[in-house]
Amino acid sequence: MQAINTLEILKNGLPDSVLPPRHIIVVGAGLAGLTSALLLQEAGHKVTILEAQNRLSGRVFTYHGFPGKMYGEFGAMRFPRQHKLAQHLIKERFRLETRPFPMYDEDTFIYLNGIALRRSEFYPAKMNFNLPAHEAGKLPDELLKESMQPLLDQMVEPRGWERLLAEYDEYLLIDYLRESEMSDDALAMIGPFLNLEGRFHFSLLEWFAHYYEDVFGDLVYIVDGADSLPNAFAPELMQAIRLGAEVHAIDQSADSVSIHFKDSTGYSQSITADECILTVPFKLLRHMEIEGLDPNKWYTIRNVYYGRAHKIFMQFSERWWQTKYQITNGLTVTDLAIRNIVYTPAGQDDRFQKGILIVSYAWGQDSMAYSMLSEGQRIAQALQDLIKIHPEARDTFEFGISHDWALDQYAGGIGPLFRPHEMSGRFFDNIVRPVNRIWFANDACDRRHRRWIEAALIAGVKNAYALHTGMRNELPEDFTE
Numbered sequence: 001m002q003a004i005n006t007l008e009i010l011k012n013g014l015p016d017s018v019l020p021p022r023h024i025i026v027v028g029a030g031l032a033g034l035t036s037a038l039l040l041q042e043a044g045h046k047v048t049i050l051e052a053q054n055r056l057s058g059r060v061f062t063y064h065g066f067p068g069k070m071y072g073e074f075g076a077m078r079f080p081r082q083h084k085l086a087q088h089l090i091k092e093r094f095r096l097e098t099r100p101f102p103m104y105d106e107d108t109f110i111y112l113n114g115i116a117l118r119r120s121e122f123y124p125a126k127m128n129f130n131l132p133a134h135e136a137g138k139l140p141d142e143l144l145k146e147s148m149q150p151l152l153d154q155m156v157e158p159r160g161w162e163r164l165l166a167e168y169d170e171y172l173l174i175d176y177l178r179e180s181e182m183s184d185d186a187l188a189m190i191g192p193f194l195n196l197e198g199r200f201h202f203s204l205l206e207w208f209a210h211y212y213e214d215v216f217g218d219l220v221y222i223v224d225g226a227d228s229l230p231n232a233f234a235p236e237l238m239q240a241i242r243l244g245a246e247v248h249a250i251d252q253s254a255d256s257v258s259i260h261f262k263d264s265t266g267y268s269q270s271i272t273a274d275e276c277i278l279t280v281p282f283k284l285l286r287h288m289e290i291e292g293l294d295p296n297k298w299y300t301i302r303n304v305y306y307g308r309a310h311k312i313f314m315q316f317s318e319r320w321w322q323t324k325y326q327i328t329n330g331l332t333v334t335d336l337a338i339r340n341i342v343y344t345p346a347g348q349d350d351r352f353q354k355g356i357l358i359v360s361y362a363w364g365q366d367s368m369a370y371s372m373l374s375e376g377q378r379i380a381q382a383l384q385d386l387i388k389i390h391p392e393a394r395d396t397f398e399f400g401i402s403h404d405w406a407l408d409q410y411a412g413g414i415g416p417l418f419r420p421h422e423m424s425g426r427f428f429d430n431i432v433r434p435v436n437r438i439w440f441a442n443d444a445c446d447r448r449h450r451r452w453i454e455a456a457l458i459a460g461v462k463n464a465y466a467l468h469t470g471m472r473n474e475l476p477e478d479f480t481e
């Protein structure tokens with residue numbers, strides 16, 4: 001199989017091709033769509049982007065409704081330094097200003113079993129976790145690292161990742177932890193402490209790929225908001241983008257593809273082109289009539305699993321977390337319904353004493369518990385939980401606003417999660433495989449960076465390359481180091 005360096009292509013553009021320029025329709029103006037469209041347009045193709053919403057950016061969704069320069073990132077908010085394609089776009093191509101987004105602050109809290117402790121004071125026995133002798137005295141990170149050490153060792157061996165895929169694709173994370181003799185008490189502790197409860201019953205290797213890269217170890221945010229990144233594509237692509245165009249059907253013949261879309265009044269139109277790159281999350285394809293996909297492709301489209309998640313932001317008249325608790329970043333983890341409080345450095349306006357907090361960032365079942373509440377109930381319940389840890393919240397609360405990704409008709413969840421048996425073999429091949437005139441690029445299409453912007457960028461580059469160079473029914477591998 002052909003291998004390409006996606007970072008080099010993103011930097012230098014697509015290679016020369018003997019094929020004539022074509023008309024390509026890109027469905028969706030998230031980062032996968034914008035990236036593939038930009039590369040193809042720069043290589044001389046005619047590009048038309050159809051986007052259902054009235055904004056670019058998809059699951060990058062910056063809420064600018066707070067006063068002054070304050071904003072809230074409902075979607076993506078942090079960019080790992082290890083994500084080379086994203087870092088290239090932010091720093092070199094669009095020159096967007098960034099600042100560190102640290103995830104650790106020892107002044108934040110652990111609130112478990114009704115007990116609140118600063119991270120700096122945390123010790124398992126203080127929270128009634130009675131670890132057996134072989135685990136006694138060890139902190140959650142140490143226990144996890146010990147358990148993962150054999151996999152970390154394998155990664156530095158030749159073809160280590162491929163060997164792990166062959167050996168462990170059938171494992172849930174919890175299967176592996178149990179096999180490494182982690183006790184029930186240790187599991188009960190690391191679950192909430194390290195935010196693993198929602199991951200225990202999904203693919204070991206998907207989670208491990210992110211753990212191995214230490215994606216949460218060194219992060220930055222974009223000072224003017226994460227939506228500055230997709231908006232930076234606008235000067236070059238805006239004329240090619242049709243906003244408010246919701247695609248509902250696609251027909252294809254041997255040499256063309258017709259896309260049918262409706263505007264917000266329900267008025268229907270069609271465009272015919274040479275090729276189509278579909279970048280909408282797979283879940284949403286259930287609402288489209290797509291002609292010519294084979295049963296194996298549909299099986300995979302139906303079965304890619306999308307997780308739930310929400311964020312609840314609140315504005316307070318004072319940033320008491322800084323003045324009273326000396327907390328400037330990081331997160332407090334709890335076993336309360338709110339789960340995680342994120343003291344976001346992004347979106348504050350230092351001219352004001354006012355500030356914003358992500359009072360609840362939760363996934364999976366935890367998020368489902370909020371999905372069933374009205375907006376007012378969500379805010380009230382989250383505030384009650386917050387007050388248990390920070391009583392100052394009561395008198396300084398001004399307003400709250402939430403976004404539930406499972407209820408977002410243009411997202412269908414936070415993003416894709418692998419389950420066992422899905423990272424290798426036919427299932428994964430069918431995720432990425434183009435079918436005749438239709439190509440598939442989104443953040444489900446990359447094993448190592450799934451559910452991150454990096455995955456959307458890699459998928460965008462790979463599809464643009466394959467389409468431009470005349471590959472059919474397959475995609476190249478990526479060997480970016």
Ligand SMILES: Cc1cc2nc3c(=O)[nH]c(=O)nc-3n(C[C@H](O)[C@H](O)[C@H](O)COP(=O)(O)OP(=O)(O)OC[C@H]3O[C@@H](n4cnc5c(N)ncnc54)[C@H](O)[C@@H]3O)c2cc1C
Pocket residue numbers: 027028029030031032033050051052053056057058059060074075076077078079245246247248279280281284309405409410411413414415441442443444451452453454455456
């Ligand atoms: C809560 C949350 C937090 C996250 N945090 C981070 C983070 O910190 N860092 C990070 O790197 N990643 C993060 N991510 C993941 C990141 O946002 C995604 O991986 C990335 O934005 C996906 O890009 P995409 O282009 O594949 O899909 P999308 O961004 O979903 O783009 C798809 C586009 O298709 C459009 N569309 C949908 N249906 C139709 C239709 N019928 N017709 C036309 N258009 C349609 C949508 O409106 C959308 O614009 C987060 C995601 C969420 C939800």
